[in-house]
Amino acid sequence: MVNYRIIDAHAHIFPDKIADRAVASIGGFYNMTMLHSGTAAALIRSGSEASVEKYLICSTATTVEQVESINDFIYDECCKHPEFIGLGTLHPNMSDYEKEIKRVAEMGFKGVKIHPDFQHFYIDDAKMMPLYKMLERYNLLVLCHVGGMKDDFSSPYRLANVAKTFPKLTLIAPHFGGWQQWDEATRYLNLPNVYFDTSSSLYTLDKRQVLSIFEKLFYKKFFFGTDFPMWDHKEEVNRFLDLELGEEMTQDILYNNFAKLFLD
Numbered sequence: 431m432v433n434y435r436i437i438d439a440h441a442h443i444f445p446d447k448i449a450d451r452a453v454a455s456i457g458g459f460y461n462m463t464m465l466h467s468g469t470a471a472a473l474i475r476s477g478s479e480a481s482v483e484k485y486l487i488c489s490t491a492t493t494v495e496q497v498e499s500i501n502d503f504i505y506d507e508c509c510k511h512p513e514f515i516g517l518g519t520l521h522p523n524m525s526d527y528e529k530e531i532k533r534v535a536e537m538g539f540k541g542v543k544i545h546p547d548f549q550h551f552y553i554d555d556a557k558m559m560p561l562y563k564m565l566e567r568y569n570l571l572v573l574c575h576v577g578g579m580k581d582d583f584s585s586p587y588r589l590a591n592v593a594k595t596f597p598k599l600t601l602i603a604p605h606f607g608g609w610q611q612w613d614e615a616t617r618y619l620n621l622p623n624v625y626f627d628t629s630s631s632l633y634t635l636d637k638r639q640v641l642s643i644f645e646k647l648f649y650k651k652f653f654f655g656t657d658f659p660m661w662d663h664k665e666e667v668n669r670f671l672d673l674e675l676g677e678e679m680t681q682d683i684l685y686n687n688f689a690k691l692f693l694d
Contacts, residue, residue: 432677435685436667437484438477440573440604440629440655444468444489445503468659470507470514480663483685486655486692488517488543488573497521497530505537515692517543517573522551522558531564540692541571541600546583548575553588554595562596571600577609586611590618597623600691604655606631606643616646625691628683629655632669640673649679653688 443449449468473485487504491497501518508516518534520527520542534542542565546553553574565572576584586608593601604627607615612635619626626647635643644652656666671680 432680433481434671434681436480436482436654437486437685437688438482438656438658438663439486439653439688440627441473441477441485441487441658442468442489443470443473443487443504443507443658470511473658474511474513476658476663480667482663482667484513484515485658486515486517486573486688489519490543490545490548491519491521492548494521494523494525497524501530501534501537501539504539508538515540517541519543520561522549522555522561527561528564531561531568531570535568535570539570541565541573543573545575546588547578547580550583552583553585554591558592559595562592562599566596566599571602573602573604575605575609576603576607576615577605577611584608586615587618589624590621593619593621593624599623600625602627602653604629604657606635606640606652607647612639612643616643620647625651625653625687627653627655628670629657630660632666632673633661637673641675644679649675650682650687652683654684 446469477485487507489500489504491500497519504516504518508514516539518537518539520530524530551558574589576586576589578584586603589601589603600623602625603615603619606612606628607619607626609630654670656663
């Protein structure tokens with residue numbers, strides 16, 4: 431049996447005192463059962479059972495007032511846990527986003543996480559363009575939730591509009607490019623500055639579908655992610671290994687592709 435190196439490229443954590451409430455809110459939004467509590471300790475405990483080495487951690491600000499405190503929390507957790515790699519957050523209604531973008535860069539974050547469905551904005555809304563331009567200038571990437579059938583905030587074609595407008599801005603489209611919108615993802619997101627992760631999708635995609643997506647969007651642009659605390663690490667790793675993609679492709683997605691973008 432091959433012992434693969436593993437990075438979880440999509441994990442959420444929350445302060446201990448609000449973790450249960452935050453997890454319940456997310457589970458209610460998606461009408462899905464969350465498997466863990468969402469604390470840093472729970473993340474490490476779950477990941478260690480699957481031999482995960484590193485975690486890309488983030489949290490989404492649903493109000494402007496939450497932005498600074500969330501960024502401080504993620505920064506503090508990264509200082510405590512060297513296996514954590516942090517993303518900051520921003521909110522589309524911020525009046526002085528440049529100040530916070532500069533602070534995010536100074537904290538050493540690789541980029542920011544935004545969630546159009548939670549934050550109620552269209553990915554390609556005109557009001558977002560100055561924010562993307564500023565992120566591009568500071569060489570900060572954007573992990574942006576994509577996909578879902580509730581509304582049109584986060585459709586793959588909207589992310590494609592941003593990617594084409596800002597070709598030097600690195601974008602990560604999780605959930606195989608668009609949760610429940612995989613045909614649209616493969617149609618619009620084969621772009622040089624767009625990357626992907628496997629989170630919250632392996633439970634419903636079969637090997638044929640996965641290989642088709644990799645063929646159209648190129649597997650070397652994919653990272654393994656769990657969307658913790660929604661999913662369990664051991665379960666998600668096993669789901670991925672059950673695809674039997676071959677040693678090279680498996681190791682690239684579990685570790686190498688992420689390491690090339692984030693750690694080199």
